[in-house]
Amino acid sequence: MSTSSTRTARPLSSVLKPARNAHVQFLVFGALLCLLPVLAQAGGLRNSTLSTLAFVLIYAIVALGLNLLLGYSGLISLGTAGFVGLGAYLAAYFQDDLRLGFWLALLAALVLPTLIGLLVGVVSLRVRSIYLAIASLCISEILLKTFEQLEWFTRGTAGKQSKYPVVFGLQTDRATMFVIIVIALVVVMMVTHNTVHGQLGRALHTMRSSEVAAQAMGVNVLKYKLFAFSLATLYAGLGGALYLFFLRSSYPSTWNLFMSLNIIAMVVVGGLRSIFGTVAGAFVIFAVPELVLKKLPVIGDVAGLPYIFSGVLIVVVIMFFPAGLKGLADLVRRPFQRLRGDRGEAGPPAARPPDSDRPSPPGAGRAAADQTAVKEGRPA
Amino acid sequence: MDLVLQPFLRSLETGSVYALAALGIIIVWRTSLVMHFAQGSMGMFAGTAVAFVFNRSGMPLWQAVLVGVVVAGALGFLVDFAIIRRLKRATSVGKEIITLGLIMVFLGLAPIIFGTDPLLLPRFIASGDVALGRANISYNAIFNIVFGVVVAAGLFLLLQKTKLGLAVRATASNEPTARLMGIPTRTVTLLAWALAGVLGMLAAVMIAPTTTVTPSFMNTVQVTALFACVLGGFQTFYGPVVGAYLIAVVGNFLKLYVSSVWGDQLMYLIILVFLLFRPNGLFGKTYLQKV
Secondary structure (H helix, E strand, O other): OOHHHHHHHHHHHHHOHHHHOHHHHHHHHHHHHHHHHHHHHOOOOOHHHHHHHHHHHHHHHHHHHHHHHHHHHOOOOOOHHHHHHHHHHHHHHHHHHOOOHHHHHHHHHHHHHHHHHHHHHHHHOOOOOHHHHHHHHHHHHHHHHHHHHOHHHHOHHHOEEOOOOEEOOEEOOHHHHHHHHHHHHHHHHHHHHHHHHOHHHHHHHHHHHOHHHHHHOOOOHHHHHHHHHHHHHHHHHHHHHHHHHHHOEEOHHHHOHHHHHHHHHHHHHHOOOOHHHHHHHHHHHHHHHHHHHHHOOOHHHOOOHHHHHHHHHHHHHHHHOOOHHHHHHHHHHHHHHHHHHHHHHHOOOOOOHHHHOOOHHHHHHHHHHHHHHHHHOOOO | OOOOHHHHHHHHHHHHHHHHHHHHHHHHHHHHOOOOOOHHHHHHHHHHHHHHHHHHHOOOHHHHHHHHHHHHHHHHHHHHHHHHHHOOOOOHHHHHHHHHHHHHHHHHHHHHHHOOOOEOOOOOOOOOEEEEOOEEEEHHHHHHHHHHHHHHHHHHHHHHHOHHHHHHHHHHHOHHHHHHOOOOHHHHHHHHHHHHHHHHHHHHHHHHHHOOEOOOOOHHHHHHHHHHHHHHOOOOOHHHHHHHHHHHHHHHHHHHHOOOOOHHHHHHHHHHHHHHHOOOOOOOOOOOOOO
C-alpha cells in the first residue's frame, strides 16, 4: 500500500481501533457468551445445549494450551487427557474431601499438573521433539491407571462425585458456573495472546523457522519448549478443574487417549496459532457430533461416528486446508478487505473516508456469517 | 512351577507380539521419518477383519490370516498412496497428526464394518504343552515365540542381504540422496507402510486369543511398541526388537514380584528415568542434525 492510501485509511482504522484490539475482541466475545445462560433461563436455549457449549469452552481452554505447544513449537502431546483428568480429580479432592474451598482446589489443579508436566518435559524434550509425544503418552497411561486404582483419591471406576463450588460466598449453579468458565476462557485467551506476542512468542517463532538459527541467536530452545509445555499442562489442569466443577463428577474412562486426540483435532481443525480458530475448532469437534450428528436419521445411532468425524476432519484439514478454520475465515474475509482497500484507494484523498467506508461493517458482518456457515456446513 | 523360567517364557511370547508391532513402527519411521501412531489401530482393524472372516465363513485360521495379510497390506498401501505421499509440503509433525487422525478413523470404522459384538480368535495350536524343566509352555506359545523371531530374523536378512533391503536402508539413511541414486524411494516407502500394516495385523492375531477382539484390544500393544522403539533407539532395526523383549520380560517380572496392579506403570516410569540417562535409547547414537 502506498503512503497516501495508508493516510486515507487511517481515519477508518482509528474508528475501528478498539474493535481491532484483540483484548477488546476477547471481552466482547466473553460478554456475548455470558448472554447464553440468560437465554437458557428465558427458555430460548435448552439446558443440555448450554451444557454442551460449556464443555466446548472448557475444551477450548485445554486446546489453547495445546495450540501453544503444537502451533508454536511443533510439539505433540498425547497426555492432555491425563493432565485434564488430574486437574479434575485434584479439584474434587481438595474441594470435597479436604474441604479447602474453591480457590485452593483450583490452585491445586493448576500447580500439580504443571509440575508433573515440567518433569516430563525435562526428561523428554532434550532429544527429538517426538519424544515428548511418547513420554506424555507414558505419563497419561500412568495417570489413567492411577485414576482407576487409587480409590482414596478418585473412588476408582465408581466415579468421583462432587458439587457446585461456593465462590466468594456465593453458591454457584449451572448458569453461574457457565459464567465462571467464560471468564476463565477470556483470561486464558488474553494470557495466550500476550504470551505469543511477547518474548516467548518471538522465541518460539524463531525456533519454528529454524531451531538451529534460534540457538545461534542465543535462544535457549529447551527452556522455551519447556515453558510452552508447562503452560499447556497448566491450561489442561484449569480445564480439568472447570470440567469437574461444571459436571460434578469424573470417571476414569473419560480421560483416555481419544480425548487427547480430540483436543489435537480441535487445534488442527481450528487452525494452528489462531486463538478464535481454536475455540471454533473446539465447537466443531465437540458440539457438532453432540448437537448435529447424533440427531441425524440413519447414521446418528452409529457409535463410532464422532471418532470418524474427528479423524476424517484431521486428515482432510491437514491435506487440503492446513490453515484450518482460521484459513477459511481469512479466505472469506479477503474479498471484503480488498473491496475496502480498493475503495480507499479509488476515493479522492479529500473525500471523508469514514463516510465512504461506512458500509464496511455490514460487509464484515456478512463475512462472519459466512464463516459460521462454512464452519457448520463442514462435516465431511 | 518354576518362578523364574515360567514367567520368562511367557514374557517371550508377549515380547514377540510387541517386537512385530515395533518393527512396523520402526520401518515406517526409517523410510518416511513419520512416527506411525496408527500402527496398532490398523493392526486392530486388520485383526478384527481376520476374526470376522474366521467366525463368519468358517475357513481355517491360516486362510483367514492370509485374508488379513491382504487387508493389512492394502490398508498400509492405501494410507501411504492416498495420504502420506500427497503431503509433500507438510512437516513430519503434520504427518504424525494424520496418523493420529487415522487412529480415530479405524477405531470408528471397525465396529461399523465388523459389528459391535466382541469377536473371539482361537490360538494357532489349540492345545498341548511341553515341560521345560519345572516350567510348562504351550505349543502355541512356542509357535508364537518362534514365529516372532523368524519374522524378525527374516526381516533382518531381507534388509541386510537383498537388493530391496539395500534400497530400504539407503532410503532410511538419506531419502533425497537415495532418490538421486536411482532408488525408487516412493516404492520403498509404499512397501514399508504395507509391511507395517501386515506386521501390525500379525501382532493382533497373536495377541487376540488372550483377550477378545474389540476396538481397544491393541492399545497396550501399540503403547508398548512405541516405548520399545524409544528404549531400543530409532537408529537401528534391531534396537526396538530387543527393546520389545526387554519390556515384556521386565514388565512381567515387575507384575509378578512387585505389584500385579502397578507393574506396567512402574515399567513406564523406569523407561522415563532411563531416557534421562540414555536419551537416544539402548542402541541409539547421538542424533545430530546438519544445518
